[in-house]
Amino acid sequence: MLPLPSSVLWLVSLGILTGHGAGQTFDGISGKTPVSTPVGYDCEFTSLWTAEDHPIDFPSNHHWSPMVLAAHSDGYSMWSEGVVVTVGVQSVAETGSSTAITTELENAGDDVVGFTISSPGFFPSADTSTRKIEELKVDEEHSYLSSITMVAPSPDWFTGFYDLRPVKDSMWMDSFSVSTYPWDAGTDSGATYGSANQATNPREGVFQLSPDNLPSSNVFLAPDGQDVKPVARWECSVVTENNDNNDTSDNNDTSGTNDTSDNNNTSGTNITVVPVIHNILASVGILVAFFCVL
Numbered sequence: 001m002l003p004l005p006s007s008v009l010w011l012v013s014l015g016i017l018t019g020h021g022a023g024q025t026f027d028g029i030s031g032k033t034p035v036s037t038p039v040g041y042d043c044e045f046t047s048l049w050t051a052e053d054h055p056i057d058f059p060s061n062h063h064w065s066p067m068v069l070a071a072h073s074d075g076y077s078m079w080s081e082g083v084v085v086t087v088g089v090q091s092v093a094e095t096g097s098s099t100a101i102t103t104e105l106e107n108a109g110d111d112v113v114g115f116t117i118s119s120p121g122f123f124p125s126a127d128t129s130t131r132k133i134e135e136l137k138v139d140e141e142h143s144y145l146s147s148i149t150m151v152a153p154s155p156d157w158f159t160g161f162y163d164l165r166p167v168k169d170s171m172w173m174d175s176f177s178v179s180t181y182p183w184d185a186g187t188d189s190g191a192t193y194g195s196a197n198q199a200t201n202p203r204e205g206v207f208q209l210s211p212d213n214l215p216s217s218n219v220f221l222a223p224d225g226q227d228v229k230p231v232a233r234w235e236c237s238v239v240t241e242n243n244d245n246n247d248t249s250d251n252n253d254t255s256g257t258n259d260t261s262d263n264n265n266t267s268g269t270n271i272t273v274v275p276v277i278h279n280i281l282a283s284v285g286i287l288v289a290f291f292c293v294l
Contacts, residue, residue, distance in 0.1 A: 028176035030168050031238060038139040039172050040239040043069060045131045047124040048179070049151065049231035054220050059193045063123040064232075065096030065150035067131065068105075068160075070115035071138045076108050078146035080162050082205040085185050089148060093158040093185035094197075096121060096150040113142035121152070135239055143167055147234060155190025155198065157182050157209070159232045166236070175237040179230035182209040182220050191215035 033039055045067050051058040070078060078101075079089045088101030098117050105115045116134040138145070148160035159180045166173040186204030188197060192215070207213060209220055210228055220228045 026164070026176060026178045028166060028168065028173040031171045031174035033172045033238065035140050035143060035167050035170050035172055037172075038137060040135045040137045041145075041166070041236040042135050042239050043133040043234060043236040045118070045122070045133060045149070046233040046235070047122070047129045047131075047231070048229070048233055049124075053222060053229045054231070055223060056221055057192050057217055057219050059153055061123075061153065062193075063121050063152050064131075065092060065121050065152055066098050066117050066119040067122070067133060067147060067149040068092065068098055068101055068115065068117050069133055069136055069145065069147045070105055070112055071136050071142050072108065072112045072144050072146065073110075073142050074144060074163070076111035076144075078148060078162055079160075079206055081207065084203050084205055085187065089158075090156070090185055090187045092148050092150050093154075093156040094150075094188060096152050101148070111142075113137065113139060122149075138166075138172075145236075149232070151182055151231065153193050155188035155192075155195050156185040156200075158185060159183060161234065172238060175235070177233060177235045180232045180234065181228060182231050183207065184209055191217045192219065 045064075047064065049062060068078075070076075072078075077083070079085055085093070086101075086104055088104040091097045091100040098119075102115075102117065105112050114137050116136050118131055118133045122131045136145070143165050145164045145166065146160070146162040148158055151157040151159060159182055161178050161180055164176075164178060166176045184204075184207050186206055187200055188195075189200045190196070190198050211221065211226065214221060214228070220231070222229050
């Protein structure tokens with residue numbers, strides 16, 4: 001079988017790509033920018049959480065908290081499967097507040113190169129199901145991306161991805177898309193979207209909600225009763241840098257060093273033509289004057 005070209009659309013498991021995030025799918029298009037060159041990514045969040053795909057107990061006031069997206073090294077972890085969450089992640093999952101996680105990101109030091117919070121909360125409607133997310137810079141030392149947003153209202157459910165590295169063959173991906181599922185933060189045992197607070201004690205590690213571990217209410221279960229469909233999609237593309245050094249050295253050149261010795265020639269060697277002729281004429285004039293005196 002002939003090898004596929006590097007620019008072909010490829011599909012891998014997020015776990016295969018980064019070693020983490022089993023159970024999520026990641027689409028990407030290979031790029032030509034080496035990972036040694038810092039780039040920026042523009043992202044868009046699309047809500048897939050709908051009454052059609054997640055009909056059980058679907059809330060009329062469904063919405064998302066401000067999306068948090070961070071670029072970081074492998075020395076930082078926003079959240080990950082099976083790990084007890086930080087106070088910041090718990091606050092996002094239970095209340096939608098990004099105050100505590102902002103403090104955590106700021107205190108991460110050199111492990112976090114930047115983050116963006118897409119405020120305010122997002123209420124999808126028939127008119128719009130997408131939200132633009134501000135450009136985020138990444139570099140070779142901070143080539144991982146993690147995100148989170150609260151499924152609201154809910155006890156402690158959220159969606160997002162973690163430790164995603166958009167790199168293939170040492171090149172930044174031109175674009176990528178990851179579908180994300182509902183996750184339980186392991187801090188509240190409520191069974192419905194509107195459940196009263198029921199703190200989980202002791203707290204559990206984060207787990208993905210699937211048909212095997214859904215609450216007794218079976219929220220998120222698909223109409224066929226066999227599956228839990230993604231609730232969101234995150235799509236990001238490398239930001240194209242404009243070239244401000246376009247060559248305009250033609251007849252429309254407006255630089256301060258215009259050469260008018262030839263309407264069509266911009267060679268620097270022609271700049272000295274006029275002074276040379278002037279010097280020759282001056283020398284001839286001196287000789288003429290000398291012979292006249294004689």
